[in-house]
Structures are given as C-alpha cells and as structure tokens.
Amino acid sequence: xxxxxxxxxxxxxxxxxxxxxxxxxxxxxxxxxxxxxxxxxxxxxxxxxxxxxxxxxxxxxxxxxxxxxxxxxxxxxxxxxxxxxxxxxxxxxxxxxxxxxxxxxxxxxxxxxxxxxxxxxxxxxxxxxxxxxxxxxxxxxxxxxxxxxxxxxxxxxxxxxxxxxxxxxxxxxxxxxxxxxxxxxxxxxxxxxxxxxxxxxxxxxxxxxxxxxxxxxxxxxxxxxxxxxxxxxxxxxxxxxxxxxxxxxxxxxxxxxxxxxxxxxxxxxxxxxxxxxxxxxxxx
Amino acid sequence: xxxxxxxxxxxxxxxxxxxxxxxxxxxxxxxxxxxxxxxxxxxxxxxxxxxxxxxxxxxxxxxxxxxxxxxxxxxxxxxxxxxxxxxxxxxxxxxxxxxxxxxxxxxxxxxxxxxxxxxxxxxxxxxxxxxxxxxxxxxxxxxxxxxxxxxxxxxxxxxxxxxxxxxxxxxxxxxxxxxxxxxxxxxxxxxxxxxxxxxxxxxxxxxxxxxxxxxxxxxxxxxxxxxxxxxxxxxxxxxxxxxxxxxxxxxxxxxxxxxxxxxx
Numbered sequence: 433x434x435x436x437x438x439x440x441x442x443x444x445x446x447x448x449x450x451x452x453x454x455x456x457x458x459x460x461x462x463x464x465x466x467x468x469x470x471x472x473x474x475x476x477x478x479x480x481x482x483x484x485x486x487x488x489x490x491x492x493x494x495x496x497x498x499x500x501x502x503x504x505x506x507x508x509x510x511x512x513x514x515x516x517x518x519x520x521x522x523x524x525x526x527x528x529x530x531x532x533x534x535x536x537x538x539x540x541x542x543x544x545x546x547x548x549x550x551x552x553x554x555x556x557x558x559x560x561x562x563x564x565x566x567x568x569x570x571x572x573x574x575x576x577x578x579x580x581x582x583x584x585x586x587x588x589x590x591x592x593x594x595x596x597x598x599x600x601x602x603x604x605x606x607x608x609x610x611x612x613x614x615x616x617x618x619x620x621x622x623x624x625x626x627x628x629x630x631x632x633x634x635x636x637x638x639x640x641x642x643x644x645x646x647x648x649x650x651x652x653x654x655x656x657x658x659x660x661x662x663x664x665x666x667x668x669x670x671x672x673x674x675x676x677x678x679x680x681x682x683x684x685x686x687x688x689x690x691x692x693x694x695x696x697x698x699x700x701x702x703x704x705x706x707x708x709x710x711x712x713x714x715x716x
Numbered sequence: 717x718x719x720x721x722x723x724x725x726x727x728x729x730x731x732x733x734x735x736x737x738x739x740x741x742x743x744x745x746x747x748x749x750x751x752x753x754x755x756x757x758x759x760x761x762x763x764x765x766x767x768x769x770x771x772x773x774x775x776x777x778x779x780x781x782x783x784x785x786x787x788x789x790x791x792x793x794x795x796x797x798x799x800x801x802x803x804x805x806x807x808x809x810x811x812x813x814x815x816x817x818x819x820x821x822x823x824x825x826x827x828x829x830x831x832x833x834x835x836x837x838x839x840x841x842x843x844x845x846x847x848x849x850x851x852x853x854x855x856x857x858x859x860x861x862x863x864x865x866x867x868x869x870x871x872x873x874x875x876x877x878x879x880x881x882x883x884x885x886x887x888x889x890x891x892x893x894x895x896x897x898x899x900x901x902x903x904x905x906x907x908x909x910x911x912x913x914x915x916x917x918x919x920x921x922x923x924x925x926x927x928x929x930x931x932x933x934x935x936x937x938x939x940x941x942x943x944x945x946x947x948x949x950x951x952x953x954x955x956x957x958x959x960x961x962x963x964x965x966x967x968x969x970x971x972x973x974x975x976x977x978x979x980x
Contacts, residue, residue: 437804447808450796453788454814457852458826461833465825468832521728524721534964537973542956543732545906547913547930550949553937554735557742557946563752564738594735597728606974655822657916662937672824679828679920685835692828699821 469689479686487690503670506660507653510592514649515642517593518600523634525601526608537605544598552662555591556582559663587663592656600649607641640709647706651699671695736953743946750941761947771944774932778912781846781928786907788851790858793903797862798888801869812859819856826853827920834921841925849921850911857910858903861972865899866892898967905959913952 438444472482525536557563559581569575581587619629657672679688738752746756765771796811818826830849834840877887915930923931933945963969
C-alpha cells in the first residue's frame with residue numbers, strides 16, 4: 433500500500449476529527465486572544481469589542497520595558513548555563529553504555545515532567561533557613577549561622593537552570609548520538625587530549641545544533657512562570673508572570689492578551705531562527 | 717581523564733538529585749515541620765494524601781484529568797498521524813504544525829488563549845473544559861511518538877497485505893496497529909505524566925472551581941507549608957520514574973527520544 437493522494441472525499445474522513453478539534457480549540461482560542469488584545473477595557477474587569485491600540489501602547493512604559501528586558505536577560509542566562517553544562521554532559525552520556533544511558537534518560541524525563549510548582553517547592557526548601565543548604569555549610573564550619581537564600585536572583589536562576597537542564601539534554605541527545613565517533617578517534621590518534629578533541633572537533637561540528645538548542649532553551653525559559661514568583665522578588669518577575677497577573681488578578685484581559693500576542697511574535701521569530709539554523713546544518 | 721569525567725557526571729547527578737533528596741527527607745518528618753535532616757520518621761504524610769479529603773480530592777481530580785486528557789490527545793493524534801503516513805497531502809501538514817505549536821510556544825500563551833475562549837463561550841470553570849484544554853495542549857507528545865512509529869513501519873509489509881486483498885481497515889487492524897502499539901502506549905504515557913504535573917493551563921481554565929494536585933500545592937505554598945506537599949512530590953516523581961521505566965523496559969527509549977538504533 434503505497435502513499436497516495438486522497439481520491440474520494442471519504443479518504444479525508446480520518447482527518448475530520450483531528451482537524452476539527454485543533455481548529456476549534458487551538459486556532460479559534462488563539463484568534464479570540466488576538467481579538468481581545470484590541471478590545472477596549474471597561475471598569476470592573478469587563479471589556480467591549482473595539483479596535484484600539486491602547487493595550488499595545490502600554491508596552492512603551494518604562495515599567496514594561498524593564499520587565500521585558502529582565503525576562504529576555506534571564507532566559508538568555510538560563511539558556512547559556514544549560515548549554516554550557518548540557519553539551520559536555522550529553523556528549524559523555526551519548527558515549528556511555530546503553531544501560532547507563534537508559535537510567536539517565538528515565539531520570540531526566542522524570543525530572544522534566546515534574547511540576548514547576550514542585551520544583552519551586554523543592555528549591556525553596558533547599559534554600560530555606562530551617563532545612564536548607566546553609567545548615568550543611570554550618571555543619572562543615574564554612575558558615576556561622578544558617579540563613580535563607582531566597583528570595584534572590586541566584587535562587588530563581590538556579591531553579592530555572594534545574595528545570596531546563598533535562599530539556600536541554602533531551603534536545604541535544606539525538607544530534608550527539610548520531611555524531612560520528614570516528615571524528616574524535618581521529619583527533620585522538622593525531623595526539624589531541626580528550627578535552628582538546630572535544631573543543632576542537634565535537635563543538636565545531638555541532639555549532640548549528642548548539643545554536644538551535646540555545647534558542648529552544650531560551651523559549652523554554654521564557655515560558656517559565658512559577659519559579660520567579662516562588663523564589664524571586666517582584667523585580668524578578670517575568671513577562672509570563674505579568675501576563676497571568678494581569679489576566680487573573682488585575683482582570684485586565686485585553687492588556688494580558690496584548691502581552692501574550694507580543695510574546696508569541698518573539699517566540700515565533702526565534703523558532704523560525706532555530707529551524708533556519710537547523711536547516712543550515714543539513715545543507716552543509 | 718576518567719576521574720575528571722566521573723567528577724563531572726557526579727556533579728550533575730548531585731545537582732539534579734539534591735532538591736529531591738531534601739524533599740524526600742522533609743516528607744518523613746514526624747511533626748508538621750519542614751525540617752531537614754528529618755526529625756523522627758513517619759510515613760503519615762503519605763497517608764495524608766489518601767486520607768485527608770482535600771488532598772484526596774485533588775489527587776482524584778488530577779488522575780481523572782490526566783487519564784481523559786491523554787486519551788483525547790491520543791484520539792486526535794492517531795488519525796492525524798495515520799493520515800499523514802498513508803496519504804500524500806502536503807497541505808495537511810499544517811495540522812501537524814498546529815499539533816506541535818501549543819507545546820513549542822510558552823505555555824502561558826495557550827493558557828491565556830483557552831481562558832479567553834472559555835470565558836467568551838460561557839463555559840469558563842466547567843471541569844470538562846480542562847480535559848479539552850489539556851488534550852489540545854499535550855497532543856504534541858503522542859503526535860511525535862506516533863509519527864516516529866509510522867515512519868519505522870516497513871512499507872513492504874503493508875504492500876504485501878494489500879496485494880493479498882486486505883483493505884485499509886484490515887491492514888490497519890492486523891499490520892499497522894500491532895507495529896505502532898509501543899508508540900501508542902508511550903505517547904499516552906508521556907501525555908498522562910505531563911498532564912498530571914501541569915499547572916498553568918489547568919489554573920487558568922479551572923483554577924477557581926477545581927483543585928488539581930499542582931494547584932493544591934501552589935495554594936498550600938502560599939497559605940502554610942505542610943510535609944504533605946513533599947510526600948506528593950515524591951509520589952509524583954515515583955509515578956513518573958515507574959512510567960518512564962516501563963516505557964524503557966518495553967520499548968526503545970533512546971530511539972523514541974530521537975537516537976537511531978542502528979548507531980549503537
């Protein structure tokens with residue numbers, strides 16, 4: 433049974449349910465959100481259909497600019513940290529025995545699926561005064577007295593790196609497994625140390641993969657919503673937090689929708705860039 | 717060199733395990749405190765999940781939501797993946813793109829889109845809206861595993877069945893289904909586990925009328941800590957590890973995650 437174009441209308445039958453569901457519950461909500469972003473906000477949390485740019489104009493405030501700049505900065509920092517740890521780690525993982533690989537993959541998947549709420553809770557415990565890391569430092573004699581490490585930028589950054597690292601590894605994994613092992617063998621035979629071979633052979637060969645991964649992790653980190661709220665101060669809030677805050681607590685749906693549309697545009701541009709850099713790799 | 721390699725892997729393992737070790741320690745505290753190392757030993761906080769009506773209801777809500785939404789995701793993904801494999805219809809790829817989009821974009825976007833949609837249609841807060849919302853949000857996972865499963869089918873097998881006179885339905889039931897079953901199961905498993913843990917979409921759609929476990933934990937974080945939160949976290953981690961362990965046991969996990977099996 434070869435692949436063939438649909439001949440009779442009945443051949444489209446199987447497509448009916450998936451296409452209908454995706455259109456009704458993804459495309460239509462998406463369009464609703466875009467429409468609402470142009471609506472006029474009324475007092476008391478209501479909004480009326482209109483076509484105004486007020487909600488977008490609010491972006492031009494200093495406050496919004498600061499939040500946006502911080503969100504982008506945080507996402508870049510997390511992406512870089514994850515790739516710096518993730519590339520050598522995934523490389524070593526892809527070169528280890530199959531059984532060991534599987535144990536790691538199961539562990540990484542389990543952590544990746546762990547709710548953001550639970551990760552936030554776990555780190556807030558680890559950074560707390562009563563149950564935290566500092567108790568260990570006191571016990572080791574490195575510190576006088578246990579103290580709380582949250583809320584702080586470091587706490588937000590650490591927890592977000594923790595959340596995004598398994599994702600980074602799983603994005604890198606297929607490319608690194610497929611990497612031709614003879615490449616490094618050749619470098620080793622020619623006298624390069626394993627570390628030198630890694631930096632001069634593996635990293636350049638994966639340049640586009642690494643770039644695409646950076647962008648993917650950046651988008652992942654951009655969507656992070658609970659950790660800045662649980663572990664940071666209000667100045668550590670990201671765009672995602674602000675959107676929820678406006679939608680749920682300030683009842684300003686049009687403004688929340690406008691910010692979400694803006695976030696979509698930023699993400700889409702970046703996904704496009706990631707796909708493009710991925711393509712480049714194949715072209716070579 | 718081997719020492720350095722081991723050191724690095726151990727450091728990463730420690731980083732990943734540390735918060736979980738502390739949470740596991742907190743979960744066995746005797747008294748209601750978040751002390752670590754734990755004071756005394758008690759499993760009563762695990763019992764709480766099932767005996768305390770609030771936690772039990774949240775657990776039941778989460779399990780029900782995950783079971784149904786993963787089923788819905790599968791019901792959307794299976795015919796779509798089959799169609800894309802069986803037919804040449806380039807424009808139909810747009811639906812594959814739509815299936816992958818919710819998972820690629822920041823989740824708050826899908827959440828807000830669904831919130832405005834349910835609010836506009838007047839169904840906001842009904843518990844079935846969460847099932848649809850999660851079903852759409854997680855359709856990516858079975859879609860990706862199934863596409864992989866279909867692409868692994870040797871077309872000559874299907875050809876042989878068709879030559880012997882089997883129609884589409886018979887071929888699907890007797891040849892295709894058995895071959896993609898592992899991918900079907902793992903797609904369901906991925907969607908199930910992630911739905912169990914999902915917070916923001918559930919919160920934005922039914923957060924004020926229904927409490928899933930992640931929502932319950934978030935509320936508990938705000939209004940007073942209890943070791944039950946730790947025991948739930950350990951329980952969920954255990955469930956995820958068992959599910960993915962089973963997927964690895966009965967399927968090819970490295971291949972499922974994109975590594976070609978020929979390479980090893």
